[in-house]
Amino acid sequence: MKKYFLHPSSYVDSNTEIGDETKIWHFCHISENTKIGKNVTIGQNVFIGRNVVIGNGCKIQNNVSIYDGVILEENVFCGPSCVFTNVIFPRARLEQKDNFKKTIVKKNATIGANATIICGNEIGENSMIGAGAVVTKNVVKNTIVVGNPAKFLKVIEE
Numbered sequence: 001m002k003k004y005f006l007h008p009s010s011y012v013d014s015n016t017e018i019g020d021e022t023k024i025w026h027f028c029h030i031s032e033n034t035k036i037g038k039n040v041t042i043g044q045n046v047f048i049g050r051n052v053v054i055g056n057g058c059k060i061q062n063n064v065s066i067y068d069g070v071i072l073e074e075n076v077f078c079g080p081s082c083v084f085t086n087v088i089f090p091r092a093r094l095e096q097k098d099n100f101k102k103t104i105v106k107k108n109a110t111i112g113a114n115a116t117i118i119c120g121n122e123i124g125e126n127s128m129i130g131a132g133a134v135v136t137k138n139v140v141k142n143t144i145v146v147g148n149p150a151k152f153l154k155v156i157e158e
Contacts, residue, residue, distance in 0.1 A: 019056065037074070049086075055107065069100040069119060076105050079113035079131065086119045106141065115150075126156060 003020040006012060010028040019038030024030065026044040034048055037056035042048070046060055049067040055074035060066070064078050067086040072078070086100045101120035105111070109123045112131035123129065124141030133150040144153040 031068075043080070061113070067100075067119075068097075069102045071102065071104045073105060073107040073109075073125075075108045077110040079111055079115065081113055082111045082115045082117070082129075084117045084119065088119065109139075128156065 004018045004022040004024070006024045007026050009026045010024050012018070012030040013032040015032045016030055017035045019036060019040065021038055022036055022040040024042045028042055028044065028046045030036070030048045031050040033050050034052045036054045037058065039056055040054055040058045042060045043062040045063045047065045051068050052066050053071045055072055055076065057075040058072050060078045061080040063081040065083045067084050069086045070084045084103055087096045088101065090096065103117055103119050103121055105123040106125035108126045111117065111123070111129045112133065114131055115129045115133045115135065117123065117135045121135055121138050123135065123139045124143065126142050127139045128144045129135055129139065129150065130144065130146030132148070133146050134148040135145065136149040139145050142156045144156060145151060146153050
């Protein structure tokens with residue numbers, strides 16, 4: 001018996017793992033071979049691709065796309081309409097599944113609304129990505145980056 005909430009308008013493919021107390025809201029699609037931790041909130045109209053890993057306690061807001069090759073560690077926040085890419089030079093005419101690049105978002109990181117994370121980068125622990133930023137390189141832990149391309153703004157002091 002499942003111990004998570006799945007809105008009737010959403011769809012979960014076979015061979016997925018979904019942790020207890022997770023909530024999947026309206027019009028979502030969770031693709032096969034995806035692993036979602038405990039106590040995760042997935043807002044409406046979210047697409048999660050194949051082989052994605054989402055850690056415990058993550059919050060994924062409305063209209064987010066998370067593609068194959070993305071790993072979100074624990075307590076990551078993904079703001080509304082942020083997106084992850086998985087190919088550096090996408091072309092409709094070319095099959096590029098062998099070119100997917102891994103993107104890792106370390107624990108406690110925050111990604112602002114409408115930010116784009118270019119594949120192959122690592123978002124450091126406890127870092128923050130400003131709304132609308134385009135991340136084209138690794139982000140150091142405990143820092144804030146903003147803009148297009150995203151640039152260092154300041155260190156987060158705890």
